[in-house]
Amino acid sequence: MTRQIAERVSQYTVYLNGSTFxxxxxxxxPSVESLTEAVKGAGIFGEVNSPTIGALASMTCTLNWRAIEPAAIRLAAPVAHALDFRASEQVFNPTTSSYDQVGIKASVRAIPKKFETGKLAVGATTDSLNEFEVIYYKLEVGGKVLLEIDKYNFKFIIDGVDYLAKMRSQLGL
Known part of the structure:
Protein backbone atom coordinates (compact mmCIF):
# COMPACT_ATOMS: atom_id res chain seq x y z
CA MET A 1 0.00 0.00 0.00
CA THR A 2 1.25 3.46 -0.88
CA ARG A 3 2.07 5.61 2.12
CA GLN A 4 0.40 9.01 1.89
CA ILE A 5 0.56 11.89 4.32
CA ALA A 6 -2.67 13.88 4.50
CA GLU A 7 -1.77 17.57 4.55
CA ARG A 8 -4.88 19.73 4.17
CA VAL A 9 -8.23 20.30 2.56
CA SER A 10 -7.52 22.05 -0.75
CA GLN A 11 -11.14 22.98 -1.53
CA TYR A 12 -14.64 21.96 -0.58
CA THR A 13 -18.26 22.58 -1.52
CA VAL A 14 -21.60 22.45 0.27
CA TYR A 15 -24.71 20.91 -1.33
CA LEU A 16 -28.34 20.51 -0.30
CA ASN A 17 -30.10 17.30 -1.38
CA GLY A 18 -27.01 16.20 -3.28
CA SER A 19 -27.22 18.76 -6.08
CA THR A 20 -28.15 22.28 -4.97
CA PHE A 21 -24.96 24.28 -4.43
CA PRO A 30 -20.18 16.57 14.10
CA SER A 31 -18.29 15.15 17.06
CA VAL A 32 -19.08 11.53 17.90
CA GLU A 33 -19.27 11.03 21.65
CA SER A 34 -20.62 7.98 23.47
CA LEU A 35 -22.83 8.32 26.50
CA THR A 36 -20.98 6.90 29.48
CA GLU A 37 -21.72 5.65 32.97
CA ALA A 38 -19.27 5.15 35.81
CA VAL A 39 -18.56 1.52 36.65
CA LYS A 40 -17.07 0.88 40.07
CA GLY A 41 -17.17 -1.74 42.75
CA ALA A 42 -15.61 -4.95 43.95
CA GLY A 43 -13.00 -6.33 41.56
CA ILE A 44 -12.40 -2.99 39.81
CA PHE A 45 -9.41 -0.91 40.76
CA GLY A 46 -10.98 2.54 40.80
CA GLU A 47 -13.63 3.77 38.42
CA VAL A 48 -14.14 3.34 34.67
CA ASN A 49 -16.28 5.65 32.58
CA SER A 50 -17.72 2.92 30.35
CA PRO A 51 -19.34 3.86 27.01
CA THR A 52 -22.83 2.56 26.31
CA ILE A 53 -22.59 0.91 22.89
CA GLY A 54 -25.36 2.28 20.74
CA ALA A 55 -25.97 5.41 22.78
CA LEU A 56 -24.44 8.61 21.44
CA ALA A 57 -24.58 12.13 22.77
CA SER A 58 -26.19 14.87 20.71
CA MET A 59 -24.29 15.52 17.48
CA THR A 60 -24.31 19.01 16.02
CA CYS A 61 -23.12 20.55 12.79
CA THR A 62 -22.56 24.27 12.26
CA LEU A 63 -22.35 26.27 9.04
CA ASN A 64 -20.64 29.64 9.34
CA TRP A 65 -21.34 32.24 6.64
CA ARG A 66 -19.39 35.39 5.77
CA ALA A 67 -22.53 37.22 4.62
CA ILE A 68 -26.29 36.86 4.86
CA GLU A 69 -27.01 34.17 2.26
CA PRO A 70 -30.46 33.14 1.00
CA ALA A 71 -29.33 29.51 1.42
CA ALA A 72 -28.70 30.09 5.13
CA ILE A 73 -32.21 31.46 5.56
CA ARG A 74 -33.75 28.48 3.69
CA LEU A 75 -31.85 26.12 5.98
CA ALA A 76 -33.67 27.61 8.98
CA ALA A 77 -36.89 25.88 7.83
CA PRO A 78 -37.93 23.36 10.53
CA VAL A 79 -37.42 20.21 8.45
CA ALA A 80 -34.61 17.67 8.15
CA HIS A 81 -32.10 18.82 5.55
CA ALA A 82 -29.78 16.49 3.60
CA LEU A 83 -26.40 18.25 3.39
CA ASP A 84 -23.27 17.05 1.60
CA PHE A 85 -19.83 18.48 2.22
CA ARG A 86 -17.47 17.42 -0.58
CA ALA A 87 -13.78 18.08 -0.15
CA SER A 88 -10.53 17.49 -1.96
CA GLU A 89 -7.75 16.67 0.48
CA GLN A 90 -4.12 17.19 -0.52
CA VAL A 91 -1.87 14.25 0.29
CA PHE A 92 1.87 13.80 -0.19
CA ASN A 93 3.53 10.54 -1.20
CA PRO A 94 7.07 10.51 0.28
CA THR A 95 8.10 7.51 -1.83
CA THR A 96 7.45 9.26 -5.14
CA SER A 97 7.81 12.82 -3.78
CA SER A 98 4.50 13.73 -5.40
CA TYR A 99 1.19 15.24 -4.44
CA ASP A 100 -2.24 13.76 -5.02
CA GLN A 101 -5.83 14.57 -4.13
CA VAL A 102 -8.19 12.32 -2.16
CA GLY A 103 -11.94 12.90 -2.17
CA ILE A 104 -13.81 13.32 1.11
CA LYS A 105 -17.59 13.35 1.39
CA ALA A 106 -19.39 14.04 4.65
CA SER A 107 -23.17 13.65 4.47
CA VAL A 108 -25.60 14.62 7.21
CA ARG A 109 -29.33 14.69 7.72
CA ALA A 110 -29.85 17.52 10.13
CA ILE A 111 -32.64 19.48 11.81
CA PRO A 112 -32.18 23.21 12.45
CA LYS A 113 -31.57 24.20 16.07
CA LYS A 114 -30.36 27.76 15.68
CA PHE A 115 -30.06 30.45 13.03
CA GLU A 116 -28.05 33.60 13.68
CA THR A 117 -28.40 36.33 11.08
CA GLY A 118 -25.17 37.85 12.38
CA LYS A 119 -24.02 41.42 12.70
CA LEU A 120 -23.84 44.41 10.40
CA ALA A 121 -20.62 46.44 10.43
CA VAL A 122 -18.92 48.49 7.74
CA GLY A 123 -16.32 46.45 5.85
CA ALA A 124 -16.89 43.33 7.97
CA THR A 125 -18.42 39.89 7.57
CA THR A 126 -21.81 39.19 9.16
CA ASP A 127 -20.65 35.92 10.79
CA SER A 128 -24.10 34.41 10.25
CA LEU A 129 -24.55 30.75 11.22
CA ASN A 130 -26.83 27.76 11.11
CA GLU A 131 -26.60 25.12 13.83
CA PHE A 132 -28.20 21.69 13.33
CA GLU A 133 -28.96 18.56 15.32
CA VAL A 134 -27.49 15.70 13.28
CA ILE A 135 -29.57 12.52 13.09
CA TYR A 136 -27.54 10.84 10.32
CA TYR A 137 -23.83 11.12 9.55
CA LYS A 138 -21.78 9.35 6.89
CA LEU A 139 -18.10 9.97 6.20
CA GLU A 140 -16.35 8.68 3.08
CA VAL A 141 -12.65 9.05 2.29
CA GLY A 142 -11.28 8.01 -1.08
CA GLY A 143 -14.61 6.39 -1.93
CA LYS A 144 -14.58 4.15 1.16
CA VAL A 145 -17.24 4.55 3.86
CA LEU A 146 -15.37 4.90 7.14
CA LEU A 147 -18.23 6.01 9.40
CA GLU A 148 -22.01 5.77 9.23
CA ILE A 149 -24.34 6.71 12.07
CA ASP A 150 -28.12 6.64 11.79
CA LYS A 151 -29.68 7.42 15.16
CA TYR A 152 -33.28 6.56 14.24
CA ASN A 153 -32.38 3.33 12.41
CA PHE A 154 -29.87 1.97 14.97
CA LYS A 155 -26.81 2.06 12.71
CA PHE A 156 -23.30 2.60 14.03
CA ILE A 157 -20.76 1.44 11.45
CA ILE A 158 -17.05 2.17 11.74
CA ASP A 159 -14.67 0.98 9.01
CA GLY A 160 -17.15 -1.65 7.80
CA VAL A 161 -18.04 -3.07 11.23
CA ASP A 162 -21.71 -2.66 12.20
CA TYR A 163 -21.58 -2.39 15.99
CA LEU A 164 -25.38 -2.44 16.37
CA ALA A 165 -26.26 -5.36 14.04
CA LYS A 166 -26.64 -7.81 16.94
CA MET A 167 -28.64 -5.30 18.98
CA ARG A 168 -31.02 -4.62 16.05
CA SER A 169 -31.57 -8.36 15.70
CA GLN A 170 -32.22 -8.78 19.44
CA LEU A 171 -34.69 -5.89 19.40
CA GLY A 172 -36.48 -7.14 16.29
CA LEU A 173 -35.52 -4.07 14.26
Missing part, protein backbone atom coordinates in the same frame (compact mmCIF):
# COMPACT_ATOMS: atom_id res chain seq x y z
CA UNK A 22 -25.30 26.31 -1.21
CA UNK A 23 -22.52 28.83 -1.60
CA UNK A 24 -19.50 29.40 0.54
CA UNK A 25 -19.62 28.56 4.19
CA UNK A 26 -17.27 27.05 6.71
CA UNK A 27 -18.50 23.88 8.39
CA UNK A 28 -17.86 22.33 11.78
CA UNK A 29 -18.54 18.62 11.32
Missing amino acids: LGTSEVQL
Whole structure:
Protein backbone atom coordinates (compact mmCIF):
# COMPACT_ATOMS: atom_id res chain seq x y z
CA MET A 1 0.00 0.00 0.00
CA THR A 2 1.25 3.46 -0.88
CA ARG A 3 2.07 5.61 2.12
CA GLN A 4 0.40 9.01 1.89
CA ILE A 5 0.56 11.89 4.32
CA ALA A 6 -2.67 13.88 4.50
CA GLU A 7 -1.77 17.57 4.55
CA ARG A 8 -4.88 19.73 4.17
CA VAL A 9 -8.23 20.30 2.56
CA SER A 10 -7.52 22.05 -0.75
CA GLN A 11 -11.14 22.98 -1.53
CA TYR A 12 -14.64 21.96 -0.58
CA THR A 13 -18.26 22.58 -1.52
CA VAL A 14 -21.60 22.45 0.27
CA TYR A 15 -24.71 20.91 -1.33
CA LEU A 16 -28.34 20.51 -0.30
CA ASN A 17 -30.10 17.30 -1.38
CA GLY A 18 -27.01 16.20 -3.28
CA SER A 19 -27.22 18.76 -6.08
CA THR A 20 -28.15 22.28 -4.97
CA PHE A 21 -24.96 24.28 -4.43
CA LEU A 22 -25.30 26.31 -1.21
CA GLY A 23 -22.52 28.83 -1.60
CA THR A 24 -19.50 29.40 0.54
CA SER A 25 -19.62 28.56 4.19
CA GLU A 26 -17.27 27.05 6.71
CA VAL A 27 -18.50 23.88 8.39
CA GLN A 28 -17.86 22.33 11.78
CA LEU A 29 -18.54 18.62 11.32
CA PRO A 30 -20.18 16.57 14.10
CA SER A 31 -18.29 15.15 17.06
CA VAL A 32 -19.08 11.53 17.90
CA GLU A 33 -19.27 11.03 21.65
CA SER A 34 -20.62 7.98 23.47
CA LEU A 35 -22.83 8.32 26.50
CA THR A 36 -20.98 6.90 29.48
CA GLU A 37 -21.72 5.65 32.97
CA ALA A 38 -19.27 5.15 35.81
CA VAL A 39 -18.56 1.52 36.65
CA LYS A 40 -17.07 0.88 40.07
CA GLY A 41 -17.17 -1.74 42.75
CA ALA A 42 -15.61 -4.95 43.95
CA GLY A 43 -13.00 -6.33 41.56
CA ILE A 44 -12.40 -2.99 39.81
CA PHE A 45 -9.41 -0.91 40.76
CA GLY A 46 -10.98 2.54 40.80
CA GLU A 47 -13.63 3.77 38.42
CA VAL A 48 -14.14 3.34 34.67
CA ASN A 49 -16.28 5.65 32.58
CA SER A 50 -17.72 2.92 30.35
CA PRO A 51 -19.34 3.86 27.01
CA THR A 52 -22.83 2.56 26.31
CA ILE A 53 -22.59 0.91 22.89
CA GLY A 54 -25.36 2.28 20.74
CA ALA A 55 -25.97 5.41 22.78
CA LEU A 56 -24.44 8.61 21.44
CA ALA A 57 -24.58 12.13 22.77
CA SER A 58 -26.19 14.87 20.71
CA MET A 59 -24.29 15.52 17.48
CA THR A 60 -24.31 19.01 16.02
CA CYS A 61 -23.12 20.55 12.79
CA THR A 62 -22.56 24.27 12.26
CA LEU A 63 -22.35 26.27 9.04
CA ASN A 64 -20.64 29.64 9.34
CA TRP A 65 -21.34 32.24 6.64
CA ARG A 66 -19.39 35.39 5.77
CA ALA A 67 -22.53 37.22 4.62
CA ILE A 68 -26.29 36.86 4.86
CA GLU A 69 -27.01 34.17 2.26
CA PRO A 70 -30.46 33.14 1.00
CA ALA A 71 -29.33 29.51 1.42
CA ALA A 72 -28.70 30.09 5.13
CA ILE A 73 -32.21 31.46 5.56
CA ARG A 74 -33.75 28.48 3.69
CA LEU A 75 -31.85 26.12 5.98
CA ALA A 76 -33.67 27.61 8.98
CA ALA A 77 -36.89 25.88 7.83
CA PRO A 78 -37.93 23.36 10.53
CA VAL A 79 -37.42 20.21 8.45
CA ALA A 80 -34.61 17.67 8.15
CA HIS A 81 -32.10 18.82 5.55
CA ALA A 82 -29.78 16.49 3.60
CA LEU A 83 -26.40 18.25 3.39
CA ASP A 84 -23.27 17.05 1.60
CA PHE A 85 -19.83 18.48 2.22
CA ARG A 86 -17.47 17.42 -0.58
CA ALA A 87 -13.78 18.08 -0.15
CA SER A 88 -10.53 17.49 -1.96
CA GLU A 89 -7.75 16.67 0.48
CA GLN A 90 -4.12 17.19 -0.52
CA VAL A 91 -1.87 14.25 0.29
CA PHE A 92 1.87 13.80 -0.19
CA ASN A 93 3.53 10.54 -1.20
CA PRO A 94 7.07 10.51 0.28
CA THR A 95 8.10 7.51 -1.83
CA THR A 96 7.45 9.26 -5.14
CA SER A 97 7.81 12.82 -3.78
CA SER A 98 4.50 13.73 -5.40
CA TYR A 99 1.19 15.24 -4.44
CA ASP A 100 -2.24 13.76 -5.02
CA GLN A 101 -5.83 14.57 -4.13
CA VAL A 102 -8.19 12.32 -2.16
CA GLY A 103 -11.94 12.90 -2.17
CA ILE A 104 -13.81 13.32 1.11
CA LYS A 105 -17.59 13.35 1.39
CA ALA A 106 -19.39 14.04 4.65
CA SER A 107 -23.17 13.65 4.47
CA VAL A 108 -25.60 14.62 7.21
CA ARG A 109 -29.33 14.69 7.72
CA ALA A 110 -29.85 17.52 10.13
CA ILE A 111 -32.64 19.48 11.81
CA PRO A 112 -32.18 23.21 12.45
CA LYS A 113 -31.57 24.20 16.07
CA LYS A 114 -30.36 27.76 15.68
CA PHE A 115 -30.06 30.45 13.03
CA GLU A 116 -28.05 33.60 13.68
CA THR A 117 -28.40 36.33 11.08
CA GLY A 118 -25.17 37.85 12.38
CA LYS A 119 -24.02 41.42 12.70
CA LEU A 120 -23.84 44.41 10.40
CA ALA A 121 -20.62 46.44 10.43
CA VAL A 122 -18.92 48.49 7.74
CA GLY A 123 -16.32 46.45 5.85
CA ALA A 124 -16.89 43.33 7.97
CA THR A 125 -18.42 39.89 7.57
CA THR A 126 -21.81 39.19 9.16
CA ASP A 127 -20.65 35.92 10.79
CA SER A 128 -24.10 34.41 10.25
CA LEU A 129 -24.55 30.75 11.22
CA ASN A 130 -26.83 27.76 11.11
CA GLU A 131 -26.60 25.12 13.83
CA PHE A 132 -28.20 21.69 13.33
CA GLU A 133 -28.96 18.56 15.32
CA VAL A 134 -27.49 15.70 13.28
CA ILE A 135 -29.57 12.52 13.09
CA TYR A 136 -27.54 10.84 10.32
CA TYR A 137 -23.83 11.12 9.55
CA LYS A 138 -21.78 9.35 6.89
CA LEU A 139 -18.10 9.97 6.20
CA GLU A 140 -16.35 8.68 3.08
CA VAL A 141 -12.65 9.05 2.29
CA GLY A 142 -11.28 8.01 -1.08
CA GLY A 143 -14.61 6.39 -1.93
CA LYS A 144 -14.58 4.15 1.16
CA VAL A 145 -17.24 4.55 3.86
CA LEU A 146 -15.37 4.90 7.14
CA LEU A 147 -18.23 6.01 9.40
CA GLU A 148 -22.01 5.77 9.23
CA ILE A 149 -24.34 6.71 12.07
CA ASP A 150 -28.12 6.64 11.79
CA LYS A 151 -29.68 7.42 15.16
CA TYR A 152 -33.28 6.56 14.24
CA ASN A 153 -32.38 3.33 12.41
CA PHE A 154 -29.87 1.97 14.97
CA LYS A 155 -26.81 2.06 12.71
CA PHE A 156 -23.30 2.60 14.03
CA ILE A 157 -20.76 1.44 11.45
CA ILE A 158 -17.05 2.17 11.74
CA ASP A 159 -14.67 0.98 9.01
CA GLY A 160 -17.15 -1.65 7.80
CA VAL A 161 -18.04 -3.07 11.23
CA ASP A 162 -21.71 -2.66 12.20
CA TYR A 163 -21.58 -2.39 15.99
CA LEU A 164 -25.38 -2.44 16.37
CA ALA A 165 -26.26 -5.36 14.04
CA LYS A 166 -26.64 -7.81 16.94
CA MET A 167 -28.64 -5.30 18.98
CA ARG A 168 -31.02 -4.62 16.05
CA SER A 169 -31.57 -8.36 15.70
CA GLN A 170 -32.22 -8.78 19.44
CA LEU A 171 -34.69 -5.89 19.40
CA GLY A 172 -36.48 -7.14 16.29
CA LEU A 173 -35.52 -4.07 14.26
